[in-house]
Amino acid sequence: MNVVPDTSAIIDGRVSDRIEDGTYEGATIVVPEAVTGELEAQANDGVDAGWDGLEELQRLAGLADEGTIELKYVGTRPEGSQKGAAEEGEIDALIRDVAGEYDATLLTSDVVQAEVAKAKGIEVDYVEPVTRGVVEELPIVDMFTEDTMSVHLKTDTVPKAKRGALGEMRYEEIADEPTSEAQMDEWATNIVNLARQSSDGFVELSNDGMTIVQYQDYRIAVARPPAADGIEITAVRPIAKTTLDDYEFADELRERFLESQRGVLISGSPGAGKSTFAQAVAEFLNDNDYAVKTMEKPRDLQVGPEITQYGALGGDMANTADSLLLVRPDYTIYDEVRKTEDFEVFSDMRMAGVGMVGVVHASRAIDALQRLVGRVELGMIPQIVDTVVYIEAGEVDTVYDVTTEVKVPEGLTAEDLARPVIQVVDFETGKPAYEIYTFNKQVVTVPIGAEDGESSETGVSRIAKKEIEREIRSVARGHVDVELQGQEEAIVYVDEDDISYVIGKGGGRITDIEDRLGIDIDVRTHEERPSGAGGAGGSGGGGSGEGQVGEGRGKVVEPEVTSQHVVIPMDEHVGETVEVRADGEYLFTATVGRGGEVQVSRGSAIAEELEDAIDRKAQITVVPARG
Template sequence: MNVLPDTSVVVDGRVSERVADEFAGATVLIPEAVVAELEAQANRGEESGWDGLSELQRLADLADEDAIELEYVGERPDTDAVGAAKEGEIDALIRELAAEHDATFVTSDAVQSEVAQAKGLSVEYIAPKTDEADEIGRLGIEDYFDEQTMSVHLRAGAKPMAKKGDIGEMEYKPIGNEVMDDETVKEYANEILESAKRSNEGFVELSERGMDIVQFRDYRIAIAQPPFADAWEITAVRPIVKTSIEDYEFADELQDRLLDHQRGVLVSGAPGAGKSTFAQAVGEFLADSGFAVKTMEKPRDLQVGPEITQYTELGGEMAKTADSLLMVRPDYTIYDEVRKTDDFEVFADMRLAGVGMIGVVHATRAIDALQRLVGRVELGMIPQVVDTVVYIEAGQIAKVYDVSTQVKVPEGLMEEDLARPVIQIKDFETGKPEYEIYTFNRQVVTVPLTEGEQEESGMSKLARQEIEREIQSVARGPVDVNVEGQNRATVYVSEDDISYVIGKGGGRIDDIENRLGIDIDVRTHAEKPDSMNTGSSAEQPRGAVVTPEITKRHIVIPTEGHAGETVEVQADGEYLFTATVGRGGDIQVSRGSAIAEELERAIDRERAITVTGA
């Protein structure tokens, strides 16, 4: 009797089990294609490969005992064929060998069994050992969790650690005294991977050389190993609370707002604040209210009900996932997490296509979430993309903003001809405006309207640097500015510059006042009060000091660690301008612009140019 097993039945160890009775004295033919596939799996660190190689060793031992005859048949497939194993190339080679040797084809693969029978082969189908989810019990790593544990961190060469506590009040601390070794961490990792592959309660979200991400039941598990990491490490995270939208402040108002029509919502907060927990509560509320809800996640770890389909990257790109979802036409999509420029662009495209969007964004302040759109989405489109910002802190809603556009004179300016589109950010509870975003002298500025923040970075600061820029463009000597209110300022220049700044009949200063909407009084430095803050001499630089490069067309300001962020550029601590750093990590200012001229003057005077987060 000739018996030819395929890879699935060798991995399960089912051939050696049957030697005592059914296959006693049989000739077991092992295809070289099976050996190649098992070897490839073992080299990738997959437990199935090692299991299969162990079964081959057991069969060799049985052959030595004359319980069976063992032969290896066929040719070893090339690398391309092994790589295409999932597409059926290896299966086809094995079936051909079974037919060639007139052997009983043994498999635990239902599809392979059906195809082989259709080809006229003699087939013995053996059900897999563990094909049902209920055969997989608790993972070993679950023993490290209790009711207060949000995440467990196991690393070879270190004690097991965990984050414990309530949302927003987590403490990272040891949960064992024994230092973990490589073998123990590897055992946990192999158990997690195999359980995810065999169970319909889990799946492998990502598998790259050195990193696997698994979702198993409520656990999101990241497994890192050399060479990607310097040691074996497992990080397992699970939600410690599940909420409904009624558990949050402003629940009734937010429900009415979401049900009124599709919205663009950013859910923001610091890591671990409870953003995803709130987002899934919103998703389940919308699904219960009759909306079609989907998610876009990588990894898929939101704990939502079965009525909400969870999508991940399609072909490695969320843009392709978005294209597919636009064919499905959901009412709302939860995008967890929106981080990179590509994510914001996909979020904006779907929102502008009419899909309600809930985006989860890391931010340390509510306004920061909205500012991350600046430079990534055309300014005038921002309120159409995002009309609501929810800021989560310690598991609760700390702030809700309503975002809208008005054509008006920005707060603090007076002249009617300075009216422009202004994005207003209002407190959802009081309806009081707290920020305005608009274009001022070719810059996108975010101006806080609350008194506490205005003192440091509001309209007075903006007005000061804009007035200084305008006056410096016509003055030859130093310029100092004292902003005395929202619409009044005093400028101090050298006595020789008075006539240049005022102009014939006051025409030049009138033009500057009209452009800025501010009344300006021009005086000499001798009239300056001794107590006045005189700009760069009274301020200290903050942030990282950089060395700009002046090219033929641009001034290039290097930054480090700020790619895609909004930053402030200063000279000796004095504000120059705000900019969004490009993907390459540089800011490019076109020469000939007012900003470039002021920057060049600062460089010529050897003032310290610094870059700091806005």
């Protein structure tokens, strides 16, 4: 009698079992080299099944030495391409060929292999696969107390756990001695086998060195070398189940979800309670007759049986999204939205008309929205996300409304600076908290007004100051200081040698900068910087301070007093430094701006002197300053 065992029968030890019970006594056991090669490859990869199979081959060799059986190794070893295609049945086909060639009985624990062999006319001895290492209960369940959120185990370290109420978690040791490698290996093996065999669990992800399983309400990550430097087990479970009524703004949020399908981002730091809130939203929507599905990787939301939980089809959430569009849910809960492809899938489904609720890691509420910037077109953000909910310590901390409007951004006044602006409005106060728009070809997120602990300088002013410095430093060779004068004006102090470079020929360079930023800029030297008083200067030039009196009577000018400036018109000397005098007496030095004028900010000491001279009918003259 010839018997050809396949890989599954060798691994399960069913050949030696059959010999010992007398079924195959005196038989010739024909082992295909394809089996040997597959077991060797598994053992080299650190797979326990490979070692189990090699031990069975050693037992068969011992039985052959005793004369109980005859043992032969036949056929060819599988090539590299065949090993890689083992799951497609290439190695099984080689084993069947050997069984057919030797007119042997094929012994297998693989039901598919058995059925294919029968179809090919091969005699088959099918035996049930052996289930090894399966326990009836999660081996680390005793480490979880009522307030334990997660347990953290690693070889040669003391077991630890996160325990306490949401927002008050403690990371503490829960044992006295480190865990041995043998114990960690036993726990890891039993956890994975339990998830595979139990109807309460499944394997979510299985890669070399990393396995993620879901068993009941426990999500467990098992890491092994080479992915980790030792065996590590991290088990997490939710410690609270809530309803939407348990949160602040419950009435408003209920109304918001029910009035129309929404795009919502639930944000917060790890362990803040984001997923718990997402579960409450999912249950609320389901109870109100909405078709609700989830997209999760891994699947660990604790929702009712009516809500189907979808993983990544073929490892890609885009495939899941394509399938869900055929299922036509009213709302989809997307847990976790992290990578660019996640945001793209979220956006595509939202634009297809599906209500979307995404869970996002963020340290502030606005950070969740900013993660969309650069991943989708700026103008599309309010259509994709209209609500941001920030969770902190298990509570709803902040809710933002997200809308868009064509307007002049807060802090700017020139009407020609109007542009599409995303307004982020505090749901509780109804007041804008942030604006997001394109500023000088960059997308900026600007807080409206000062935040706690910040200066009174507005967000747009801070950004404007930074942009002014960047523009001026690109042409100035020396030190640059920027002083903001309200929302529309700024004074730039540079080295005297840099004045002409900054202003440019005919004031062209400073004009370009002003047009881009929408801010009038006066350029002055550092020596002209007053202490404790406003300065003087042109739109593109000006100054105050001590200077030498120029020669000659100079050109007589007629200054004009406006609401904010004293303006001295000039039709020449653009970009040049001049001295301003009253009845021949020196007042100040200034640089003529690109518009052919010198402007002095009213309220400054210099402006007051100039206005006094005008009031007493003094003759105002301008002469070129000495070099």
